[in-house]
């Protein structure tokens with residue numbers, strides 16, 4: 001079943017937050033979710049073990065690239081969806097997770113350096129796809145969006161660079177920031193609508209089970 005890798009060469013654009021939102025939301029739908037935490041800092045795994053409050057899902061912390069490759073393969077056969085959170089710096093486990101993915105999601109903030117790094121990550125995914133002689137669909141997700149000129153500019157720069165981008169985006173919301181402590185997937189407010197929009201678009205693309 002689909003393996004969705006969340007990656008970016010830049011630290012802090014929201015990879016782990018997006019992984020939390022997707023894993024928690026899909027588990028709440030009754031899907032068999034396996035989350036693989038390939039980041040040696042293990043932020044996702046600690047959250048899943050200590051903070052998360054919701055229907056359970058399986059989590060494995062594995063930053064060793066060889067073991068990760070085998071783990072992705074074995075879990076892909078068992079789960080409805082495998083979500084891989086990766087580390088925010090160029091490392092081999094992130095490349096393994098991208099190469100093994102059915103799709104790669106690249107969260108980005110709106111700054112110039114952020115969009116530049118998002119482009120690098122998309123180009124890496126494209127290169128890995130070529131080397132593997134198969135398609136690895138990839139898209140940028142604008143995160144922590146504020147309704148400002150900057151976010152519009154970022155969307156424009158992404159378009160000019162020819163990077164595939166999701167129509168869905170996530171706003172800069174306290175509900176997302178609090179998630180790492182509260183462990184609850186937002187149930188009220190604008191975040192609910194955004195998360196539903198993100199899930200719908202990913203599903204539309206075939207990146208999530210229907």
Ligand SMILES: Nc1ncnc2c1ncn2[C@@H]1O[C@H](COP(=O)(O)OP(=O)(O)OP(=O)(O)O)[C@@H](O)[C@H]1O
Nearest residue numbers: 011012013014015016017088144171172173176177
């Ligand atoms: N849409 C958002 N609104 C508000 N806060 C957010 C949002 N997305 C992420 N954050 C916060 O921004 C910080 C960085 O997010 P996160 O840890 O998910 O990024 P990351 O890409 O996983 O970072 P790293 O590269 O270090 O793994 C966290 O404190 C998180 O709570």
Ligand SMILES: [Mg+2]
Nearest residue numbers: 015016039043
């Ligand atoms: Mg992270």
